[in-house]
Amino acid sequence: MRHLTDPVAGGTVCYLSLQNPCNASCPMCLSWRDNSTLQGLPVAELIRELARQHWDTIMFTGGEFVTFPGAAELLAVVQELRMNIGFITNGTALTSQYRALLARLQIRKVILSRDFPDAGQHAQWRQLPEFSDADIRDVLTRLADDGTYVQVNTVLMPSNADRLADFPDVEFWPVVDAWHLIPVKGPIARGWSDALRAAARRALDSLRVNGLTYFVVGPSFFHAPIEDVRASRPTEQAVRGRTCQVERSQIYVDASGEVLPCNSIAWECRKTVGFGNLNNTAPADILRRRALALATNHNAARVGCHACDPLNMLHNDIVSGQ
Numbered sequence: 001m002r003h004l005t006d007p008v009a010g011g012t013v014c015y016l017s018l019q020n021p022c023n024a025s026c027p028m029c030l031s032w033r034d035n036s037t038l039q040g041l042p043v044a045e046l047i048r049e050l051a052r053q054h055w056d057t058i059m060f061t062g063g064e065f066v067t068f069p070g071a072a073e074l075l076a077v078v079q080e081l082r083m084n085i086g087f088i089t090n091g092t093a094l095t096s097q098y099r100a101l102l103a104r105l106q107i108r109k110v111i112l113s114r115d116f117p118d119a120g121q122h123a124q125w126r127q128l129p130e131f132s133d134a135d136i137r138d139v140l141t142r143l144a145d146d147g148t149y150v151q152v153n154t155v156l157m158p159s160n161a162d163r164l165a166d167f168p169d170v171e172f173w174p175v176v177d178a179w180h181l182i183p184v185k186g187p188i189a190r191g192w193s194d195a196l197r198a199a200a201r202r203a204l205d206s207l208r209v210n211g212l213t214y215f216v217v218g219p220s221f222f223h224a225p226i227e228d229v230r231a232s233r234p235t236e237q238a239v240r241g242r243t244c245q246v247e248r249s250q251i252y253v254d255a256s257g258e259v260l261p262c263n264s265i266a267w268e269c270r271k272t273v274g275f276g277n278l279n280n281t282a283p284a285d286i287l288r289r290r291a292l293a294l295a296t297n298h299n300a301a302r303v304g305c306h307a308c309d310p311l312n313m314l315h316n317d318i319v320s321g322q
């Protein structure tokens with residue numbers, strides 16, 4: 001088991017949500033219900049500007065990024081500029097169809113989403129084809145051997161709370177460096193009850209994950225009033241009035257071009273809390289507006305803040321397995 005440190009944490013990261021249309025239809029996700037798609041040219045221009053300003057990493061995300069028509073070209077731009085490449089995938093990027101593409105790239109970080117330990121149950125939930133865990137293990141092993149950091153994201157939901165203890169049995173688990181549990185946001189969070197939350201807590205407490213760093217989702221998730229959890233705002237109390245450290249090292253470009261302070265802005269606030277839109281404003285101007293906003297503690301009320309996952313990581317317990 002490896003004990004790599006996240007090569008992307010601590011540096012500057014631009015999340016690029018290239019498109020909302022997706023090859024999956026996950027019940028908890030709003031992405032695939034909307035057709036917004038970025039244009040390749042403004043995105044390439046933004047990447048070049050970020051490189052000029054010495055940003056470190058581009059993380060590709062959104063409706064499965066490899067299915068975006070210009071994905072290969074944008075990945076090549078990032079590689080050519082010697083920035084770190086990372087991505088969040090529903091698994092499609094790890095299939096044999098994209099093997100040649102990945103082989104051309106130096107990938108620093110892969111995040112694979114996995115919501116249920118059982119591959120069939122996961123595929124059914126996401127309405128995706130079932131990817132073989134043995135194949136995923138082989139791809140992740142190849143990537144890890146080349147130095148890629150491997151994270152698994154699990155959306156923590158009422159429907160998988162009683163399955164958490166089984167995750168370490170997943171076939172590719174030995175090659176995973178970190179497990180990030182993200183409390184579900186949106187309508188599905190309404191299904192949380194005290195009993196289900198306690199079940200999740202018991203499952204996590206029972207886990208001994210050899211060598212793997214896993215991020216527990218408390219204390220905010222476990223200690224916040226259940227109504228805050230059900231309203232998708234489990235850490236709102238913890239972040240209100242604070243100067244957010246996360247937005248100082250991130251931007252998130254959503255598929256409609258809005259450049260947002262981080263990757264955890266509530267869907268309904270995206271048009272109002274951003275620094276500008278890539279489709280009508282030059283990247284250098286957007287980044288200038290961002291610098292001015294950060295200098296003025298612009299969002300201490302945390303408007304749109306979904307009490308984000310990276311901030312959770314900073315504030316919550318980080319538990320290391322033996």
Ligand SMILES: C[S@@+](CC[C@H](N)C(=O)[O-])C[C@H]1O[C@@H](n2cnc3c(N)ncnc32)[C@H](O)[C@@H]1O
Pocket residue numbers: 022026028029030031061062063064065088089090091112113114153154155182183184185186
């Ligand atoms: C929107 S997805 C985009 C990347 C890719 N399509 C995927 O699913 O891995 C980014 C991350 O957000 C998670 N996610 C989706 N819907 C969510 C929700 N309602 N609450 C919390 N996380 C969610 C996904 O599981 C994934 O790990």
Ligand code: SF4
Pocket residue numbers: 022023024025026029030031032062063064090126
């Ligand atoms: S795979 Fe990712 S983007 Fe696509 S619907 Fe699911 S969570 Fe949303």
